[in-house]
Amino acid sequence: MTSPSNPGAETSSNGAVIWIGVGVVIVVLGIAAIFFARGSGDEKVENQTGSVSVGGSSTTTGGGSPQDAAPEGSLPEYDATLAEDPAVGMTIPTVTGSDFAGDDLTIAGDDGKAKVIVFVAHWCPHCQKEVPLLKEHLDEVPMPDDVELLTVSTSVQPGATNYPPQEWLEGEGWSAPVLADDEDSTVAQEFGLSSFPYFVVVDADGKVVTRASGELTTDQFDDLVKAAQEGSV
Amino acid sequence: MDSDVVTLFFALLATLAQLVVVAAVVLWLGAMVSPALRRARGSVLAVVGPQALAMAAAVALVCTLGSLYLSEVAHFLPCRLCWFQRTAMYPLVVVLGVAAVRRDHGARLTGAILAGIGACVSIWHLLVEQYPNLESSSCDPDNPCSFKWVDQWGYLTIPGMALSGFALILVLLAAARPVSLEEQP
Numbered sequence: 001m002t003s004p005s006n007p008g009a010e011t012s013s014n015g016a017v018i019w020i021g022v023g024v025v026i027v028v029l030g031i032a033a034i035f036f037a038r039g040s041g042d043e044k045v046e047n048q049t050g051s052v053s054v055g056g057s058s059t060t061t062g063g064g065s066p067q068d069a070a071p072e073g074s075l076p077e078y079d080a081t082l083a084e085d086p087a088v089g090m091t092i093p094t095v096t097g098s099d100f101a102g103d104d105l106t107i108a109g110d111d112g113k114a115k116v117i118v119f120v121a122h123w124c125p126h127c128q129k130e131v132p133l134l135k136e137h138l139d140e141v142p143m144p145d146d147v148e149l150l151t152v153s154t155s156v157q158p159g160a161t162n163y164p165p166q167e168w169l170e171g172e173g174w175s176a177p178v179l180a181d182d183e184d185s186t187v188a189q190e191f192g193l194s195s196f197p198y199f200v201v202v203d204a205d206g207k208v209v210t211r212a213s214g215e216l217t218t219d220q221f222d223d224l225v226k227a228a229q230e231g232s233v
Numbered sequence: 234m235d236s237d238v239v240t241l242f243f244a245l246l247a248t249l250a251q252l253v254v255v256a257a258v259v260l261w262l263g264a265m266v267s268p269a270l271r272r273a274r275g276s277v278l279a280v281v282g283p284q285a286l287a288m289a290a291a292v293a294l295v296c297t298l299g300s301l302y303l304s305e306v307a308h309f310l311p312c313r314l315c316w317f318q319r320t321a322m323y324p325l326v327v328v329l330g331v332a333a334v335r336r337d338h339g340a341r342l343t344g345a346i347l348a349g350i351g352a353c354v355s356i357w358h359l360l361v362e363q364y365p366n367l368e369s370s371s372c373d374p375d376n377p378c379s380f381k382w383v384d385q386w387g388y389l390t391i392p393g394m395a396l397s398g399f400a401l402i403l404v405l406l407a408a409a410r411p412v413s414l415e416e417q418p
Contacts, residue, residue, distance in 0.1 A: 160380070
């Protein structure tokens with residue numbers, strides 16, 4: 001005599017099958033992850049950060065954010081909400097480091113050149129939009145001879161998106177000299193960076209004319225270049 | 234274990250979750266017009282329904298453990314929107330876990346509300362990643378919500394994984410039945 005079907009037992013059996021199936025799928029995905037992730041780790045690329053010296057003192061590597069307390073003599077942290085920027089009129093700090101190729105690069109206020117200094121972070125989506133916008137604009141309207149455009153690549157994070165910054169900027173066709181900040185983002189701290197992208201406009205006497213942060217339009221960028229030329233906003 | 238391996242594992246799980254959600258939606262919509270799909274939906278519900286509550290709890294647990302791994306082991310700092318999603322996901326482990334053990338299907342509504350809120354935040358976070366100007370025109374150096382700690386296959390980021398988890402939980406809660414439909418008197 002056959003026993004009638006047992007719904008409870010069938011449900012229990014189905015449940016066991018489902019959970020075993022889920023377990024098998026998870027194991028398969030785990031094995032796939034181990035197999036496909038092999039060798040795909042983010043390698044740290046050389047010269048994406050460098051040793052930086054401020055004035056006469058050399059900085060070393062370590063952790064820290066640009067908002068950490070900045071050394072004495074640096075520009076105050078930029079606050080866009082202030083009606084008057086306290087950094088205006090201050091002489092910019094002199095920083096010496098190197099570009100991605102390892103060649104020395106100095107940003108100084110006593111070289112007699114007006115300049116616009118752009119601080120970018122490779123992982124910042126606003127910088128990723130701003131760089132190609134300015135590149136395209138500069139192709140059409142190059143920088144005037146009496147104003148220098150300098151770039152600081154800072155807050156570098158291996159493993160974050162768009163790393164390494166050298167590859168990103170070269171891929172965008174960015175031709176302005178790039179100073180590779182150190183792992184402490186010392187140059188960013190020295191110049192009072194509070195967000196990316198960040199612009200410091202300096203006149204020919206090395207004094208800060210104005211500062212700005214966030215994505216700028218090409219017209220706003222042209223205004224910064226004009227401010228550097230004229231020494232006033 | 235290498236964080237790349239674990240991140241890829243989570244991405245694969247999230248992709249599987251997306252496939253299940255898409256299949257469930259297709260089945261649900263198809264059942265409205267096709268008798269064959271209606272029968273298929275009934276069969277799936279009969280098999281999955283009794284286990285769905287426990288499966289939803291398991292999904293919440295995996296998402297929670299994944300979230301903790303990314304912040305505590307891989308050291309991917311959670312941003313403000315990540316914390317909002319955590320606030321929705323973490324309680325789901327307890328709410329759905331207890332409900333599964335007690336076979337309390339009344340907790341489905343609470344779970345669905347939490348998962349729905351979490352899914353909405355995930356969608357907003359994805360939009361912020363795609364259109365950073367929605368929240369700000371500049372990047373906070375410390376930890377902007379537009380920063381992508383993970384970008385798998387060019388589309389799957391951490392909020393994308395979270396959304397996959399929330400969506401799968403919602404689907405499972407919708408499918409959850411106290412007993413198989415075929416066994417109901």
